[in-house]
Amino acid sequence: MSALNVDFSKTALVLIDLQLGITKMYGNQDVVDQAAKLVEVFREKDGFIAFVKVDFHDGHDALKPATDQPARALSYPADWAELAPELGVSGQDYVVTKRQWGAFFGTDLDLQLRRRGIDTIVLCGVSTNIGVEGTAREAFQHGYNQIFITDAMAAASAEEQQSSCKYIFPRIGKLRTTEEFIAEAGSRK
DSSP, X not given: OOOOOOOGGGEEEEEEOOBHHHHHHHTOXXXXXXXHHHHHHHHHTTOEEEEEEEOOSSSTTSOOOOOSSOOOOOOOOTTTTOBOGGGOOOTTSEEEEESSSSSSTTSSHHHHHHHTTXXXXXXXXXXXXXXXXXXXXXXXXXXXXXXXXXXXXXXXXXXXXXXXXXXXXXXXXXXXOHHHHHHHHTTOO
16 A cells, blocks of 8 residues: 555545435444544644535436436435534535536536645545545546545445445545544644
């Protein structure tokens, strides 16, 4: 494993869909807890944090391609798009609202990262094989270095989680657990 050499002035924490409506579906509080540790480190190091959530204005802005497996029809609870309170989202944090799987298409995430001189993103959230992987593929195509925090992400099944972490992420970035990331990067400025 090569060293991370994290420069927090050029690295952003990008958290995908850690909102109440989605984290309740996955029932995995561990992911939110691990992500909260990363938020704390980035706050201590004055790093840039981008909270990404998926939400829709009226449903007409959602993608609706013809597929063999149609999207589940969901009725969204009132707190659907609220970010998990454990993350301590504040006014200094940047919040991105996306309307599809990836966080780059149709948003100004790339613009905000580039204006800050960011060349590396630390990525976590849910779902590993949908929102996280969709964003990771876009970030790869935009030329970002990526660090995937594997215990701060979850998928609907172990197979889906394993597929992204075994076959996709190692080809486009580096994989670490929360503790490994903190141990390697936490002592650096």
